[in-house]
Amino acid sequence: MKTATPLAKNSQSEYARRAALLSRGWDMAKATKNERYAMRAAGVWEYRRQIKAALRQADKATRSQDFLAPTRQQMWALEVEKAEKLMAALEEFRALSWTDFAHARKQQSDHKKQAATDAQLEVFFNAVGASEFRQAFLVTEFSGCRGQELGNGVRIETKKINGAPALSFFVESVKADGKKKGLDLREVVSRYPVDAAPAVQKRWRELAKQVAENRRPLVVKLDATEGLSAGQRFTKIFCYFAKKSKLPISAYSMRHRVSAQSKAAGNSESTAAVLGHQTTETQRYYGRAGEAWWRRRVASGDNRSQSLWRQNPGACTANWPPCRIQDPNHSEYEHSASPNKHS
Known part of the structure; x- marks a missing residue:
């Protein structure tokens, strides 16, 4: 017995x-x-x-x-x-x-849907300090990858787009089934956030410097432990620092933030690719676009957008993290994604 x-x-x-x-x-x-x-x-x-x-x-x-x-x-x-x-x-x-x-x-759903704001992330990363998990948090902030996907390793390369610096993140999906679910491998491109808050720019440069100093593509990986998967470990660590910072954000707040920024560019297919979705249906549940995106939709003559904006413009952008936008056609970040595999 x-x-x-x-x-x-x-x-x-x-x-x-x-x-x-x-x-x-x-x-x-x-x-x-x-x-x-x-x-x-x-x-x-x-x-x-x-x-x-x-x-x-x-x-x-x-x-x-x-x-x-x-x-x-x-x-x-x-x-x-x-x-x-x-x-x-x-x-x-x-x-x-x-x-x-x-x-x-x-209650849990509402909490997970919140996109992290610039102010929240500044407090959060101050609490993280020089922790060994800081690099993993930086990767999720600018790529929107899932915590579990860090278990496979996220490959990062530097590149230039029209002379401007950018980071390419190659993410192996953990939700792809080879059929209709997810993308096997996606490339997420994050350009230097010229219109973002100084703290955001500083974190982007910090990650870019780490990639450059590596002199080869940098692979950021979070290992699983005996009792926790990589995703569970990421969530647990994130929640620890969020609680330490007294912030109402979850591990998915980074992913919702990237989603909202990508949606602000007005391309739902690109947003789906950034998040690793094969269709545009799933990304409906992620962070919403900001004011610039809504204004473009209203100006384009979209009847539904015009109706929603007239009824309650504040509700349309309630989950959007504040950012400084000089041009209404330019989002804080320009995220793009390619489902093609990287050799």
């Missing part, structure tokens, strides 16, 4: 912390799906721990046979009764509506 593997000490500490939150009162309605699963696991663990402790005490009470036997018998009965009450409470705890995620899904 196999015995259960004991929890690691850090897991026990985390479960104990969450169990303490449960005992003080925890609002399940505001919790996301992952938080509910974690709290449920912690609660079950704590109930089982207390049940085992009560049964051990009951067992101790029956080991000795002496003149205190009547008292020990009474102690045994009390501990068994305590264990039975805990088991009943555990069943009630398990029966709670842990899978009612209507509110949690909405």
Whole structure:
């Protein structure tokens, strides 16, 4: 008969912390799906721990046979009764509506749809500092790649387009199935952001300098660990620094940012290619275009855009990160993508 593997000490500490939150009162309605699963696991663990402790005490009470036997018998009965009450409470705890995620899904979805702003990223990268993961964050900021795709390695090259410096990111998709889903390999080109905030320009130059100093194409890779995939590890690390910075952004905020910038150029097919989608349908769920894009659509005579803009222009650009645009036909970045494989 196999015995259960004991929890690691850090897991026990985390479960104990969450169990303490449960005992003080925890609002399940505001919790996301992952938080509910974690709290449920912690609660079950704590109930089982207390049940085992009560049964051990009951067992101790029956080991000795002496003149205190009547008292020990009474102690045994009390501990068994305590264990039975805990088991009943555990069943009630398990029966709670842990899978009612209507509110949690909405809350999580809204959070993930936010594109990171210039101000947020400046605070975020200040918190990141000289961390070993800084390079990975820079790659996602300017390429929009998924965290899991860093596990395959993202290849970066410098190039010039019409005399202007640019970075080419070659990303191997993790969602391609060889049929209708995703692109096997895509090239995302990020030109030097001449109209961006100084902090954004500085980060772009920082990454370009690292590529140039490498004297060959730079491959940025995030290795998986025994318990976490590359994507899970990226998300966990990103969330750590976001929490440290007290910012309401998620690991996908970088990807939504690139999507919004690409949509501002007005080419949905190019945006789909940048994100690694075969069709333009999926990218509808990503960051929306900014004011410049909407104004071009309105000026072009698009009836739907004109109607939406007249009703609520603020809602049209609510998720767009602020940027300095001199020319209404020029977006902060000019992202382009090619689905062709790079030799």
